Amino acid sequence: MAQQYDLVVIGGGPGGYEAAIRAAQLGYKVACIEKRIHNGKPSMGGTCLNVGCIPSKALLDSSHRYESTQHDLQVHGISTGDVSIDVSTMQARKTKVVEQLTGGVAQLLKGNGIDWLQGTGKLLAGKKVEFTPLELTANDVQILEPKYVILASGSVPVNIPVAPVDEDSIVDSTGALAFEQVPQTLGVIGAGVIGLELGSVWRRLGSDVVVFEALDSFLPMADKALAKETLKVLTKQGLDIRLNAKVTATECKDGKVTVKYNQAGEDKEQVFDKLIVAVGRKPYAEGLLSDDAGIKLTERGFVEVDEQCKTSLDGVYAIGDLVRGPMLAHKAMEEGVMAVERMHGHAAQVNYDTIISVIYTFPEVAWVGLSEEAAKEKGIEVKTGQFPFAVNGRALAAGEPAGFVKFVADAKTDRLLGMHVLGSNAGDMVHQGMIALEFVSSVEDLQLMTFAHPTLSEAVHEAALAVDGRAIHAIQRKRK
Secondary structure, X not given: OOOOOOEEEEOOOHHHHHHHHHHHHOOOOEEEEEOOEEOOEEOOOHXXXXXXXXXXXXXXXXXXXXXXXXXXOHHHOOOOOXXXXXXXXXXXXXXXXXHHHHHHHHHHHHHOOOEEEEEEEEEOHHHOEXXXXXXXXXXXXXXXXOOEEEEOOOEEEOOOOOOOOOOOOEEOHHHHXXXXXXXXXXXXXXXXXXXXXXXXXXXXXXXXXXXXXOOOOOOOOOOHHHXXXXXXXXXXXOOEEEOOEEEEEEEEEOOEEEXXXXXXXXXXXXXXXXXXXXXXXXXXXXXXXXXXXXXXXXXXXXXXOOOXXXXXXXXXXXXXXXXXXXXXXXXXXHHHHHHHHHHOOOOOOOOXXXXXXXXXXXXXXXXXXXXXXXXXHOOOOEEEEEEXXXXXXXXXXXXXXXXXXXEEEEOOOOEEEEEEEEEOOHHHHHHHHHXXXXXXXXXXXXXXXXXXXXXXXXXXXXXXXXXOOOOOOOOOXXXX
């Protein structure tokens, strides 16, 4: 007889495993189904920990240290000999970081009494779950009948017909994390978060990188001032970002890949050692639902849910990349916990207006809330304040003067609407804006706070003051 569970979570990524842990804390008997095999063995943590957020950040950190050692030490009076990169050692470090974190998640599940069912899960009619083990033998398929189900199967990279991934010359984001040597020339299709981060890694290590972006605007989801300055900084670093450049065909021959593209009406082509396809991700629902499961999908393949992540079937929730909204691990985490709290009768809610976006280039790019343009589109009269790190004492002392902090506020009520940061540690600094938004703060609230000196966060204070023309360390037009 199959084990009886209160909750079955299908998917062991950040959203799935956090939901499982929270449910166990509340006294539920929980199973988490995860099929991923990484480096030859079952692995928890989903795309994020195995082939996404964590390994990419490990490579970003290694490549930044390499570039900084080459170019940034002499000004400090530090001299070095020849600097080289051992890609195999760098990749081994990345693997160690991944294994430490995924192993840690497995221990968390075990410590909370959660059963990790290694295999696939499919939702059947009547809220039943079919579990098929990875090592299938006769009669091993089980039919589970939990009280609740959370669908958390995540997403996969989008493939495009003009550049079919062969995991050799043409790779997706997973393949781009595993290069065994630095390609001399590298093409990247897509100037989004993934394309910019992976392009930055290999550019720092010595690749000549060209990024093809079909849109004629850069980072259209970001505040225009932030996007404009980010493009300027990344271009200065050596990323060749080509806007309005649509890839029309590719051809692999003799270990090279020829990219044909049309830019502003002109047909062009260029040859690369490697090509990364980074045009986005799509929900992964393959084999997840039986035809009679009773779950509604949108036209784009997302599971249809309400604001609390409830599906059309009572007792079944769906979270993370499988549902509407940005495909971000931290969004999935909060949705997973919210789903569990809701099924337990608690009035939990995710504030989607305060979901942070971060691009881990150097400097980092981060924002939360409304951009200036989005606020105006909503008919809000806005006021803004911006302060550069170029005149921030801590940034100058650290040799990291690029970027700025910008606030967007309601001109009539003084309510903070959004925060946008380009700079060192922007991904951490932007949380100050997130907290302010969560507590419905005014710009004046930030203006009246005392920020430690010297810190990068002083730029946050100055940007808030700049909203009303009161920044101390910048000459501004006087405002009443």
